[in-house]
Amino acid sequence: MKNIAKEILNKNISAAAKLMRYIEEEDIKAIDELKLLYLHQGNSYVIGITGLPGSGKSSLIDVLIDYFRQDKKTVGVIAIDPTSPFTGGSILGDRIRMQKHSNDNGVFIKSLPTRGWKGGISKVTSRMIAVMDAMGKDIIIVETAGVGQTEVEIKDLVHTTVVVLVGGLGDSIQIVKAGILEIADIFVINKADKINTQDLESDLNSLLSLDSGSGKSIKDKEWKPPVCITEAANNKGIGNLIDNIFLHEDYLKTTGKFDEYFKNKSINDLKEIISDYLTNLLFKELNNDDIYKKLLNDLNNNESDPYTVAEEILRQFLKK
């Protein structure tokens, strides 16, 4: 037991891939290994990058990986976007381009399906981050698709959230209005060579300068998200983006928020594990219980409701 974990601490890639498979399959063999790895976390810098399909965020991640590798930093990528070339979901050209990193031992890419996770994607992503952290990755990038619940769940798992938009599209500003404003630490307006950025930039800046009254607040009142203009395809504006990522890291470290992050992450993991354990324990006991069968029957016949049944079950269970 814990052999896989020990190999992961020695940066063994196939051991990491094996444990990640256990985690994905919710195989209980993962638990003993994770127990050891959790003692070694807290060293990676975790960056979330989110943007709609078409915003060029995969190309942006590609050039960021190049930058970090030139700086001798190791990188892990967790791709949760079904249209990402990292997940093999995108057009062939892109996918081949991304594969250049697959020959680099300092880059570990893991793609996760967006679907099928009991209790949401954040649970499995949190474990994947723990594995990459224990592997010694200096930087972990989590890529998400930019619409909906996933980004919001993921934002508590990353230090810095980069939201990638493109000018010209009405969609971008709508997404901002719909909640992305609140999760962004840094905005990127990409494809500046192809699409005019001015309107979106001034819209974003006026949204960001609203202190209150709009009913929206930015993620962290003391940090004003900068707006970076990039051309990922031409490697332009990347230095400025990197500078802003490091500025945000400095900000988190100076204010003590960097350490808070791992604290909150551990407590969230704990609460979710306790909740799962308790529920499994209860339903294991209930499955052969006659009172439970009767209650389920009442529920199915609209003779009772789930709240009342839950209260009765807990009364029975906690009596024992």
Added chain:
Amino acid sequence: MKNIAKEILNKNISAAAKLMRYIEEEDIKAIDELKLLYLHQGNSYVIGITGLPGSGKSSLIDVLIDYFRQDKKTVGVIAIDPTSPFTGGSILGDRIRMQKHSNDNGVFIKSLPTRGWKGGISKVTSRMIAVMDAMGKDIIIVETAGVGQTEVEIKDLVHTTVVVLVGGLGDSIQIVKAGILEIADIFVINKADKINTQDLESDLNSLLSLDSGSGKSIKDKEWKPPVCITEAANNKGIGNLIDNIFLHEDYLKTTGKFDEYFKNKSINDLKEIISDYLTNLLFKELNNDDIYKKLLNDLNNNESDPYTVAEEILRQFLKK
């Protein structure tokens, strides 16, 4: 107590809006009302409509509402897409167009933010469906944005899932490959007047005719999802779509799957309520517990891991 619920059973719209606000705010006042409403559910037909921004799904929903209203059916809409005109998120013209339904007492529209839901969007959506069902809505339409986890969570809450695609975009077929194939009961290729549908149609049909080997399976092996071609903006192809929705309803009723739906939904609600109750109960006891404080401290100092702490807490708690 239960006054709001009684008014909702009498189709009182402002009572329904009030309860929905309680549900959104996780106000415990909602529970007593829901207890009564749950006894009156099981009469609505619930249709999920999902598609990427730009697929024209809101226009499609608009014409579906017109059709159901002409048929004297009452309709509830739950919009979970931040870019939906129903949620006020879209461009002004669309929003105004949708507002025609706001003067119709037979149409009740509720928009939900995609973000900020503890334990995912499905929990709150399930409650909203229960309220609309108890209000006597014949049809409930749940609109989602077509990327990611939300659709998968929502699919178990609806009888019929309609996936709206547009031809020409590489994106559509990617989304299909990425998992939407598995949740669709009916495919719609919309905007047939503007974008050629043939390639996507033949791609879809060949994916659907693959019985196995691709690692993917359709939602229900006995039901082959039809592909409907529509022009929502010109009200074309809608009759055929409606026919297919009713064919699927017939199929569910003939095979007994229609009744199973409410059974599964109730049991899921029950499990989630039990899990929440148990966890809240536990953490209420723990908050002033010295052993818990010490364990949290160990966790924060990387001297223990969340699995071990969870096991110790449960050992303490279940001893009492």
